[in-house]
Amino acid sequence: MNREALSSVEMPEPQVREHTTDGLAGLPMLLLVLALLLAGAAMGGWGVYTGVTGTMDAAAVALLATGSLVLLVGLFLACGLTIVAPNEARVLQFFGRYIGTVRTDGLRWVNPLSTRKPVSTRIRNHETAVMKVNDAGGSPIEIAAVVVWQVQDTARAVFEVDDFVQFVSTQTEAAVRHIANNYPYDNHDDTDRLSLRDNADEITEKLSTEIAERVESAGVRIIESRLTHLAYAPEIAQAMLQRQQAGAIIAARQRIVEGAVGMVDLALSRLAEQDVVELDEERKAAMVSNLLVVLCADRATQPVINTGTLYS
DSSP, X not given: OOTTSOOOOOOOOOSOOOOBOOOEEHHXXXXXXXXXXXXXHHHHHHHHHHHHHSOOOHHHHHHHHHXXXXXXXXXXXXXXXXXXXXXXXXXXXXXXXXXEEEOXXXXXXXXXXXXXEEEEOSOEEEEOOOEEEEOTTSOEEEEEEEEEEEEOOHHHHHHTSSOHHHHHHHHHHHHHHHHHHHSOSSOTTOOSOOOTTTOHHHHHHHHHHHHHHHHGGGTEEEEEEEEEEEEEOHHHHHHHHHHHXXXXXXXXXXXXXXXHHHHHHHHHHHHHHTTOOOOOXXXXXXXXXXXXXXXXXXXXXOOOOOOSOTTO
16 A cells, blocks of 8 residues: 555444524613513512502502513513623524534623524634654654634534534644654655655645545634654654764765866866877776875875886
């Protein structure tokens, strides 16, 4: 199986989807509630006053009963008033049945018998702890990531998972581990394969895609994800550092040898073009050897002056 092609995450199909219900404007209902409470209190008080100062006749009893009823209606309607803050929603349930989500901020009035669960729709950050995992090559590495997310469907966030905040946290860590297991830390063999260290943009894009697939059933939208920590585990960090240093030394030596060969070729060509000295094959080989030693040496060379001829 090609490890570059990450398998998609299969989540259950959501059973509930959000639909908005703004209810009624809260301010007119608040004025109505206040009017009912005042009217009920006035009628009840007048009925009590009439009964105390005079004869408790049928009219006084009816006035007292009507005032009490109006007070109860006002209190009942007052239970429907709810305050919705900006970037916050209220998920409504009526006897356990989902009836809608209020997203309009301000004072609103809804069914007094409904339960209203607040759900924040603000943008949030979640940063994972530093986790020790094995990369695609089996090397232990330390990795951590930060995810920027937001609740998009409040109904799914409330009813599809037990705790959508904890769900995002758990699925993010699972996605980070999965990504780390499918890619090597470094691309040592110089192929086109992606690596965690050298292809950060491509890796974070794949990480965002996988997290989005995992949390989509919870009604969560992933805005961005980034790796915040990436390193070899302490037990192999020194060995990997030596490996990187060796690779750097080999690469530097290759550049030095390529440059030295070019300089030797240029020197021989210029000597032949300008007819400075005529060298046979043996003398050319000796000259090439001496020049390569001088140019490729990692410390200063000591010159040796030949006081004889070229052949002795």
